[in-house]
Amino acid sequence: MPNKSETSTQPAKTKPVYTQLTLDFLEAVLGAQKGIQAEVLRICPDCNGRRIRPGVASSSCGFCRGTGQVLRSRAGAKAALRDCPGCGGRGLQAQQWCRRCGGVGLAKVPISMQIKVPAGVQDNTVLRIPSQGDLPEGRNKQGDIHVVVAVQELEGMSRRGADVYSIVSLAYPDAILGCSTEVGTVRGQRQLKIPAGTQHDARLTLPGEGVDYRGASGATHRGSHHVTVNVHLPRNVTPVEKAILLELFAMQIPESQQV
Ligand SMILES: [Zn+2]
Numbered sequence: 001m002p003n004k005s006e007t008s009t010q011p012a013k014t015k016p017v018y019t020q021l022t023l024d025f026l027e028a029v030l031g032a033q034k035g036i037q038a039e040v041l042r043i044c045p046d047c048n049g050r051r052i053r054p055g056v057a058s059s060s061c062g063f064c065r066g067t068g069q070v071l072r073s074r075a076g077a078k079a080a081l082r083d084c085p086g087c088g089g090r091g092l093q094a095q096q097w098c099r100r101c102g103g104v105g106l107a108k109v110p111i112s113m114q115i116k117v118p119a120g121v122q123d124n125t126v127l128r129i130p131s132q133g134d135l136p137e138g139r140n141k142q143g144d145i146h147v148v149v150a151v152q153e154l155e156g157m158s159r160r161g162a163d164v165y166s167i168v169s170l171a172y173p174d175a176i177l178g179c180s181t182e183v184g185t186v187r188g189q190r191q192l193k194i195p196a197g198t199q200h201d202a203r204l205t206l207p208g209e210g211v212d213y214r215g216a217s218g219a220t221h222r223g224s225h226h227v228t229v230n231v232h233l234p235r236n237v238t239p240v241e242k243a244i245l246l247e248l249f250a251m252q253i254p255e256s257q258q259v
């Protein structure tokens, strides 16, 4: 069983450093190598972690004689060691503190690095980068960086989980007679077969053209691309078209009599 002093020397977990990363729609779907920036605590570059201003001779705090702690008692309580009010626990005279780090020896510095964004991340996903964050005051293990992902929209395509959605516009003869049309998916252009008699608002699916996701078993699956059909009806027709349409309607066999 650990004794009390061992438990108390256990360093507190360093808080993560947060940073933002914007991805376009396809980067989020397919994964990407991206650069991130963050501000993290490191050994102060001005004083090299020595806490005193460069070129200034170190002299100890007069209150605590450099220990950083003083014995103080409150009414009714036993005297205990507390951070020295003269130096805030630093042990150095305030005039000597490094200006950049305020005598702590650690300062925020900008860093940048490349990270691998996995395929299929969603808006507001938090990517955890271990041991690249703040260096704590004890100067032991660095904390983590948490990258909050923002995914940009893409005109004409939307996504829900692993499935992608888009709309295809068809001329009405193509919907009636059937055709093959090209559809833009996250994996490139694909041919979609429109069956004869496809109705307005019908949904057709290109299986396996969606977003990768990890199932409960750990295996990778892929969602689908769903296309909603928008049958385009012309607002105006030429006199010739009108004559043909009237002729067509005159000879149309009622649906009840169709075989
Ligand atoms: Zn410093």
Ligand SMILES: [Zn+2]
Residues within 6 Å of the ligand: 061, 062, 063, 064, 065, 066, 067, 068, 069, 084, 085, 086, 087, 088, 089, 090, 091, 092
């Ligand atoms: Zn002091």
